[in-house]
Amino acid sequence: MRIGVVADGEGGGWMQEFDGPGPVRRVDDLARAVGEAERDGPRWVWGATEDVYPAFLRAGVRLGRCHDTALTEALLLGREGRHGEPSSLGAAWARLHGLPVPEDPVHPLGKGVLAQPALFEADRSTLPPGTDRLAALAEVHADQERRLAALPAGMRLLAAVESAGALAAAEMGHDGLPWRPDVHDRILTEVLGPRPPAGQRPPVLAELAARIGEAVGREVNPDSPAQVLRAMAWIGHPVESTRAWVLERVDHPVVPLLLRYKELARLHSANGWAWLDTWVEEREGPGGLRLGRFHPDYVVGGVVSGRWATRGGGALQIPKAVRGAVRADPGWVLVRADAGQLEPRVLAAVSGDAALAAAAAEDDLYARLAARTGGDRERAKIGMLAAMYGQTGGVAAPLLAAMRRSFPRALEYVDAAARRGEEGGTVRSWLGRTSPVPQGWGAAVAGPDGERRRRAHGRFTRNFVVQATAAEWALVLLASLRRRLPPLPEGAGIVFFVHDEVVLHVPREDAARVVRAVAEAEEHTRTVLFGDTPVRFPLAVAVARDYASAQGPA
DNA sequence: TTCTCGAGCGCC
DNA sequence: AAAGGGCGCTCGAGAA
DSSP states (O other), rough: EEEEEEEEESOOOEEESSSOOOEEESSHHHHHHHHGGGGGGEEEEEEEHHHHHHHHHHTOOEEEEEEEHHHHHHHHHTTTTTTSOOSSSHHHHHHHHOOOOOOOOOOOOOGGGGGGOOSSOOOOOOOOTOHHHHHHHHHHHHHHHHHHHHHHHHHHHHHHHHHHHHHHHHHHHHEEEEEEHHHHHHHHHHHHOOOOOOSSSOOOHHHHHHHHEEEEEEEETTTTTHHHHHHHTTTTTOOOOOOOHHTOOOOHHHHHHHHHHHHHHHHHHSSSSHHHHHEEEEOOGGOOOEEEEEOOOEEESSSSSSSESSHHHGGGGOOGGGGGGGGGOTTTEEEEEEEHHHHHHHHHHHHOOOHHHHHTTTTTTTHHHHHHHSHHHHHHHHHHHHHHOOSSSOOOHHHHHHHHHHOOOOOOHHHHHHHHHHHHHOOBBOOOOOOOOOOTTTHHHHHHHHHHHHHHHHHHHHHHHHHHHHHHHHHHHHHHHHOOOOOOOOEEEEEEOOEEEEEEEEEEHHHHHHHHHHHHHHHHHHHHHTTTTTTTOOEEEEESSSSSGGOOOO
């Protein structure tokens, strides 16, 4: 059963069965009505999950399945070579009617914990005022179903898991990652010294800056690449940039100071006290414990490859240094599941390379690679990454040649994708997500920089076929896992997701069942995507009180 | 003063 | 070792 939903922006709305003879139902309490109808397990149809689902979550209503027309429209447009065209409900409807297509609404950038959660979401459908929004939704949905039916079955699955991902993303944003402000503060203080007044350098950074000045014989702001560049020239060690790996090659006492400064300044500016103030919502726990939540604002499908992006807060770039602050509430635990070596396993599965698949049947793929190519594990890994990323020079060259000899089919798969890209063509993920052609391709490759740009785009499409398929593996896993979780108390469940790993926050007594659900989801994901492939996608599962100690070996 | 851009580096 | 893919975020510098 499919039920279309439109909110009126005041807590009520309209509902209608889309695949039955159901009449339009007007309800004053939409969350409640939706929650009741959820018992029949429908697939909810709406314009944008991020516009409607958070309000349902705030009302305590969780839903199983949906069809997000904006996300689906974007997938279909991409498939038609129309990346970047507006995909909102209003845009899709306007195209159906030959009307001017409105721009997509601009989502307000992350505002942190100070932002008031809107009581009611504004209408961001971009439908013209006065349009029958439910009828428009029905039209767009029917059109999308028709277009999907004409495509390979993978696209249907892709649309379903993209939509499921949107549900999961909203739930993670709602529940939040348990984050202990006191632990974060302790970590910062240990390496930076006590918190300074706003706008000032922490003591350790101030001291490093002073010592850098002494080492070069003049005052220099280490935060300014231009000043550092001048300072290096001044002391007789000119460098082309101030990147860490460039500075590392210079033998001068100022270098270790600069490198240390960079590292700590990064921590301070990106994930220091200001970040903590802005992004971690603090609440009082039992016994005066300072508990907190970091609410990631995921952008599903925000990357062309299908990876997610985030808006504000940098949820996908939380540095390892502060992960100790991610700590389960008393009596609860974190369950972390990490897909190791996902991308080479994906390549083994999609390319059908028997030798690589045999290696990918093992827990440590790289060790098997090394045995096969006759090198050590570390070099086998570099060779594999070079194959997937398009690196050709340096130490990678001989390793790449070894890969090509041992895994010709896998290499041919990514080489073919690279050739397509260099010719200005598109490539597709396993389920059918399509790569974009850069704006102004013809002129760009005709210009003086043309050859370089061809090669760059070839590296992009080479990587796309792997990265985009890895992203959909993760989407299927997420979708599968959230449907398999045992009943859990409010606020428990999946709380974090980063490309190839997922973290759950659950009461300790539920951990064992959750771990079993993860194992089932892993098996289901492999089968749904790749059938009876010998390739395995092992998830390393750890149950721990804090995220840092749930990190597997690197 | 405000905006935009590149440099640089965090994550996968 | 540095002709390696994808991002987001912060800062300084220069433009407006």
